[in-house]
Amino acid sequence: MGIIASNSYLMGIATGSFLGITATYIVLRFKGINNPPEAVPIEERFEFPDPKDEYRLIMAIRNDLKMQKGKVAAQCGHASVAAYAKALKLKPKTLQRWLRYGGTKITVKVDNEEDLLNLDRAAKEIGVLSSIVRDAGQTQVAPGSRTVIAIGPAPKSVLDRITGHLKLY
Structure with a gap:
């Protein structure tokens, strides 16, 4: 048994x-x-089709919020992921070109929320993707604060028309 x-x-x-x-x-x-x-798909070769007009992603960070370095890094991370997701859905060929150039990301300063919103309008006017990050407000800034805008990916010549006047962060 x-x-x-x-x-x-x-x-x-x-x-x-x-x-x-x-x-x-x-x-x-x-x-x-x-x-x-x-x-x-990403090609393994890193031959840049036009090095004078590489594709980039610009992230403009609000300087008036006085965020600490780690907070800025987290907000830029959110912005780049949002830009990637939006480009994957709306402009996959642009995304592929940006990745072919190495996924270049550049951070610049804006003085306040009004300047950040003006960048968003300028990007939309010429058909460039933009993504604004709003913070949850659990650490350093008030809930719903607009902290960073990601503009692009797009060619450098196009981005310069929107953000060329801004200083690096």
């Missing part, structure tokens, strides 16, 4: 495991989790 019971027990575990793995595979397969969204 002990041998029969232990064999039945092992058979039950094996059958249950097999059914569980099979069911999980089927569910994930039909929900598309095993099929991640298409990534933008």
Whole structure:
């Protein structure tokens, strides 16, 4: 009786495991989790098509908020991820060109929120993507504060028309 019971027990575990793995595979397969969204292909070569007009992402940081370095870094991280996501959805060829140039990111200063919003308007007027980051307000700034704007990715010549007058951060 002990041998029969232990064999039945092992058979039950094996059958249950097999059914569980099979069911999980089927569910994930039909929900598309095993099929991640298409990534933008990146060439391994770093030959720049036009080095005079490389694609860049500009991040303008509000200077009046007096954020600490770590806070600025986090806000710029949010801005670059938002810009990437927006470009992936709306301008995938532009994103691919930017990545071909190494994903260059440049930070500049703006004096206040009004200047940040003016940059957003200027970018929209000429068809350049922009993403404004609003802080959750759990650390250094008030909730909902606009901290950084990401402009681009776009060619340097186009970005210079929007942000060329700003100083590096």
